[in-house]
Amino acid sequence: MRAREELKQAICESVDRRRGEIEQIGDRIMENPELGFKEFKTAKLVADTMTTFKVPHETGLAITGVRGVIKGNKPGPTVALMGELDSLLVADHPKADSETGAAHACGHNAQIAGLMGAMMGLVDTDAIDDLCGSIVIFAVPAEEYVEVEYRLSLLRDGELSFLGGKPELIQKGHLDDVDLAAMIHTHRDPELKKAAVIESCNGCIVKLIRYQGLAAHAGSSPHKGINALNAANIALAAINAQRETFKDSDSIRVHPIITRGGDLVNVVPADVRLETFVRGKTNDAIMDANFKVDRALRAGAMAIGAKVEINTLPGYMPLQDDRNLQKLFLHNAELLFGAAECTETGHRTGSTDMGDISHIMPSVHPSMAGATGISHGSNFMIADKEMAYLAPAKALALLAVDLLYDDAATARNIVSQHTPLMSKDEYLAYQNRIFQKEIYDGETGHSRKSAV
Ligand SMILES: [Zn+2]
Ligand SMILES: [Zn+2]
Structure with missing residues (x-):
């Protein structure tokens, strides 16, 4: 040896x-x-x-x-x-x-x-x-x-x-x-x-979001449409307005992108999609920021009368x-x-x-x-x-x-x-609990939550 x-x-x-x-x-x-x-x-x-x-x-x-x-x-x-x-x-x-x-x-x-x-x-x-x-x-x-x-x-x-x-x-x-x-x-x-x-490193959860509006002629009859892009923009502004409430020590990062912003320029956008991470130093901090992000996403739908589907997915642990x-x-x-x-x-x-x-x-x-x-x-x-x-x-x-x-x-x-x-079982249970699909109707204020 x-x-x-x-x-x-x-x-x-x-x-x-x-x-x-x-x-x-x-x-x-x-x-x-x-x-x-x-x-x-x-x-x-x-x-x-x-x-x-x-x-x-x-x-x-x-x-x-x-x-x-x-x-x-x-x-x-x-x-x-x-x-x-x-x-x-x-x-x-x-x-x-x-x-x-x-x-x-x-x-x-x-x-x-x-x-x-x-x-x-x-x-x-x-x-x-x-x-x-x-x-x-x-x-x-x-x-x-x-x-x-x-x-x-x-x-x-x-x-x-x-x-x-x-x-x-x-x-x-x-x-x-x-x-x-x-x-x-x-x-x-x-x-x-x-x-x-x-x-240490931040953990994260991941969100896939879809605003559903109503297509209409963007020039002659936008009043007959529901503009999903406007709903998404209001949500993004509302997310940005949360940032002053994030504690420095929690290292929160929320960084959405628009992956679909409309289909044709002369049609009121009816299908607009976002993805975002919600990152933070602890699982509690991530869930707190996630709660605020969801509130902001609903606010966009409510302002315009659109629907929003929010898929929340387990990301990575800190x-x-x-x-x-x-x-x-x-x-x-x-x-x-x-x-x-x-x-x-x-x-x-x-x-x-x-x-x-x-x-x-x-x-x-x-x-x-x-x-x-x-x-x-x-x-x-x-x-x-x-x-x-x-x-x-x-x-x-x-x-x-x-x-x-x-x-x-x-x-x-x-x-x-x-x-x-965590044990492996506790870890899997924690991550699996994060999966959630919420459909929020900004017109009626009705929310329905289910499995992804
Ligand atoms: Zn990398
Ligand atoms: Zn890498």
């Missing part, structure tokens, strides 16, 4: 030796971006790489997820290392898919490169022989919560139970045997240095990393880069479905450098492949080694000290 540091050194050398293959994976995914639950090419690349490295795996989990297992000979905890398969839709990104407009403007291609690199390092060195327990290599779908209408249609067809990748994987039981989970996101923020752990896992990640990041290049940051106002995992098991979602540009913007690029692809590969693999070395003492210790915020 190798000494721990000897094993870690061997893994880092293997990742460096595999540099060409790891970079090729990251670059190929950058060139082939796919939106969530549609990541078929990316999933195949992951599955093929697992086949090459003789890692047994399952595919098609929550539509596109790929789960490989490096099974230990000695029983112990299971650590899941994760990477996200999906891209965003940023049509003017230079690497955007010309047909779909999909683009990797959040660096998830680097996550998969890092995940595959970690797998290569662990397999090349037969690391599992010196460890207790198992390592799951999990490429997960649909972290970006987008194309809400499309995903809702999958839900209504019974193909999904939730609209995000990790909630769906939890629901389907693909994390039931996992005890701890880790993934690393890529960042472009110099303040976060080369590696950062994050105190992220709460396990403190011991954060310390362990920082320990290895400091070995790789030195303490001056590592930092701890406060609350972040974006959301991730790693928050959902963090509610049911000890997990960690740090961030590592290597990108430039604006996150989710058309100039977001991987600028430093060693940092974005290779360093996370090492950090993930070293974390797994530290957790499972020495009869998995560290993993067992972290699990025993960790009190989950």
Whole structure:
């Protein structure tokens, strides 16, 4: 049996030796971006790489997820290392898919490169022989919560139970045997240095809204119509008027878009659709803001006499990393880069479905450098492949080694000290309770609530 540091050194050398293959994976995914639950090419690349490295795996989990297992000979905890398969839709990104407009403007291609690199390092060195327990290599779908209408249609067809990748994987039981989970996101923020752990992230719920008016000739008889766009505009103004009531400490973000604003310019708009997130630091703060948003949405319908259908959908839970896992990640990041290049940051106002995992098991979602540009913007690029692809590969693999070395003492210790915020059943019940469809008639003031 190798000494721990000897094993870690061997893994880092293997990742460096595999540099060409790891970079090729990251670059190929950058060139082939796919939106969530549609990541078929990316999933195949992951599955093929697992086949090459003789890692047994399952595919098609929550539509596109790929789960490989490096099974230990000695029983112990299971650590899941994760990477996200999906891209965003940023049509003017230079690497955007010309047909779909999909683009990797959040660096998830680097996550998969890092995940595959970690797998290569662990397999090349037969690391599992010196460890207790198992390592799951999990490429997960649909972290970006987008194309809400499309995903809702999958839900209504019974193909999904939730609209995000990790909630769906939890629901389907693909994390039931996992005890701890880790993934690393890529960042472009110099303040976060080369590696950062994050105190917490906003959670969110998601809303799909449809104003229904009455079409009429926009020039000769607008008085016979009911203008759904005007109703939506009043609702948006009413939402903006709530903002002074949001407490700074709750980090509320409400950012609606109009996805359909009318059909023909000479017809009074009768079908106008919005999507919005309601984000916040705690579940209570999110629900309070959501209550106000609903009130504002009804106000638009009431002012114009339109109907509004408000679909409220579970989004992601606020992220709460396990403190011991954060310390362990920082320990290895400091070995790789030195303490001056590592930092701890406060609350972040974006959301991730790693928050959902963090509610049911000890997990960690740090961030590592290597990108430039604006996150989710058309100039977001991987600028430093060693940092974005290779360093996370090492950090993930070293974390797994530290957790499972020495009869998995560290993993067992972290699990025993960790009190989950929710059990899996409590989590699923909480998220399922959020699903709601309300139809409010602004003419009569009548409201009807039902399942989505
Ligand atoms: Zn993103
Ligand atoms: Zn992301």
